[in-house]
Amino acid sequence: MQASRARLFKEYKEVQREKTADPDIQLVCDDSNIFKWTALVKGPSETPYDGGVFQLAFSVPEQYPLQPPQVRFLTKIFHPNVHFKTGEICLDILKNAWSPAWTLQSVCRAIIALMAHPEADSPLNCDSGNLLRSGDIRGYQSMARMYTRLAAMPKKG
């Protein structure tokens, strides 16, 4: 409990100090609860998510950093490793590959990397996974771009 607080507080200070260090990630702590964080990540370029801003919700357990934080997409995203309805993310570092040396910032980077490199073999979004596994890259990309424009981009007009 105390260790997790200290650790999160240090991460918070780190984020405040390096606000402009990583322009793709904006990590914000909840005003009243240091165990609740939200992040805004930019979709990586040369992907169907380019131009979109995706919101992530972090729920940090009290055993953090020994236990990984629970992260899910608040913004709808068409990705084979993200549950389309719940936003749940299938990422090894958020499960058993978690290391206490990781931080919330590094989790955000890992999620950006996951967006750029979808893993179709362990899909949460079966439609997306099936498109990729069947080799329909264009179908996947168009679907993903459509949802990015619908959900992750500011509405025009």
Place this chain on the structure above:
Amino acid sequence: MVSDSIPKVSIPIASSNPKDFAKKKRANRSAKLKQSKLDARREQYLSQVKNKGLKEEPNTGGTHGSAKNVANERERLIEKLQIKPIGEEDNEGSLNHYSDFDSPTSHTSSVLGGNDSGTNFTGSSRGSSSSSSSGGCCSGSVSEEDEEAEDDCLDDWEAVADALAATDKKQEQQNPSLDSHFERNENMAHMSSRQEVSERQGSGIDRSKQECNDRGLTPRPPLSCRAWRPDDTFRPSGLPNLSKQHSFPMNSERHCRRDSVWGCKTLATPMLCPICCEDLDYTDTSFLPCSCGFRLCLFCHKKILEEDGRCPGCRKQYNQEAVEREATIDGGRLTIRLARSCSMISRS
């Protein structure tokens, strides 16, 4: 001696006092009165002696070579005696008043009067009251006193008289030499008693000093006015040690210095545990649990061993044995361990 006699005396006062109300207060008051009375008497006596000395000096200065020195010494001692705390001034004023009341019946007042060779009894008392600065005149002290105190003292008149008699008796018993001095002084001629006068003064000063000590006033060191030094051989062991008092700030200074040293040392190595963000102490900084060089504090290492037991830096399984062995470990075991961890990942 004087103060010793007071508690003994105050008990018979309290018991002999027929009025039950404010018995304690009265007892205290009478004790204080007695005390101040004795002071006043001593002062009176000393001033008389002083007057005498001043009177006698021109007459006898030529005959005795040491007369001037004696007189000077006497004056100095008298000055010392007359330096009294301001808080006692009121008492002195009131006690003169009391002693004047007492004088017809009191035992000691007659002794005091008698000690000035009887001839100038009234004159000496008048002279003393005028000469002593703190003595004040009767009327002045009466007018200055508040009525309540006066009433009290009038009510306690008998008790005070009893107490005075008792103290004087006691004093007589305890200071036979002093009284003998007085008596002898009465009989002796003024010229021949110079030595004894100085002696008596010495004893009087001793008494006053003792009183001062007993009353909790600042005691005058007998040899010099300086305070004890810490390395003084005659320094009482009961006095608080100054070096001990200084020990706290000195310690804190040392602490600060040591902290700075630690700061310098910890600048070289990582200061915080990357897991819990607590400071790494010396044991932690010398603790190298994994060959990958990832350092962490012992608490976090233990917690990790309790959970999955993998190094946060390289995600290899921590070896339970010494770190040095891990470097010389055979590749086979290492790969087996890695394979196991990989299998765990794939299974989930």
